[in-house]
Amino acid sequence: SQQGEEDPQALSIQEGENATMNCSYKTSINNLQWYRQNSGRGLVHLILIRSNEREKHSGRLRVTLDTSKKSSSLLITASRAADTASYFCAMEYGNKLVFGAGTILRVKS
Amino acid sequence: AAGVIQSPRHLIKEKRETATLKCYPIPRHDTVYWYQQGPGQDPQFLISFYEKMQSDKGSIPDRFSAQQFSDYHSELNMSSLELGDSALYFCASSSKNYNEQFFGPGTRLTVL
Numbered sequence: 620s621q622q623g624e625e626d627p628q629a630l631s632i633q634e635g636e637n638a639t640m641n642c643s644y645k646t647s648i649n650n651l652q653w654y655r656q657n658s659g660r661g662l663v664h665l666i667l668i669r670s671n672e673r674e675k676h677s678g679r680l681r682v683t684l685d686t687s688k689k690s691s692s693l694l695i696t697a698s699r700a701a702d703t704a705s706y707f708c709a710m711e712y713g714n715k716l717v718f719g720a721g722t723i724l725r726v727k728s
Numbered sequence: 729a730a731g732v733i734q735s736p737r738h739l740i741k742e743k744r745e746t747a748t749l750k751c752y753p754i755p756r757h758d759t760v761y762w763y764q765q766g767p768g769q770d771p772q773f774l775i776s777f778y779e780k781m782q783s784d785k786g787s788i789p790d791r792f793s794a795q796q797f798s799d800y801h802s803e804l805n806m807s808s809l810e811l812g813d814s815a816l817y818f819c820a821s822s823s824k825n826y827n828e829q830f831f832g833p834g835t836r837l838t839v840l
Binding site for chain 2: 709713717719721
């Protein structure tokens with residue numbers, strides 16, 4: 620199976636703290652993307668990191684990719700209550716994305 | 729900026745009925761993808777089209793079919809609906825020059 624794994628499954632933090640979510644995958648990828656989903660809503664693209672990149676930043680988001688360990692992490696700094704959502708990593712294989720199981724993040728104000 | 733449009737947003741069907749979901753990609757995007765997300769599940773890839781040709785196929789049941797039209801919009805046709813088909817169906821689009829897939833708001837299908 621190409622499906623990735625994410626941990627933790629759920630994360631609860633206080634506003635202002637940092638949140639780190641990890642993703643691991645099994646087979647070599649083209650790119651890895653991170654998405655956010657509010658409950659029952661659409662998937663919002665956050666960031667794409669290519670297989671030849673090691674780190675990427677976008678605002679309060681920092682994504683790392685370690686292809687030797689087949690893992691990626693998403694760091695959200697200075698979290699806000701509005702960051703409460705599910706976060707999915709998605710591995711790009713050819714023309715399709717294979718999603719991880721997701722991390723449910725809850726930011727308490 | 730224009731986003732991916734999906735219609736309808738909600739759909740209720742009876743078992744054994746048929747359903748057609750529509751997707752209008754972002755302008756100048758040539759690739760369309762369909763995903764199914766069951767309750768509490770991660771999205772599962774169904775099928776994709778590039779320049780009106782099927783480019784990849786995932787876990788799409790034989791009861792489902794899809795196509796991409798000359799204006800690049802796509803339709804997912806679902807027949808003999810089963811209770812287990814109840815899910816959120818997402819369409820995403822991308823252009824060949826950029827790998828990011830941009831998702832539509834989804835169609836929530838409920839089969840009774």
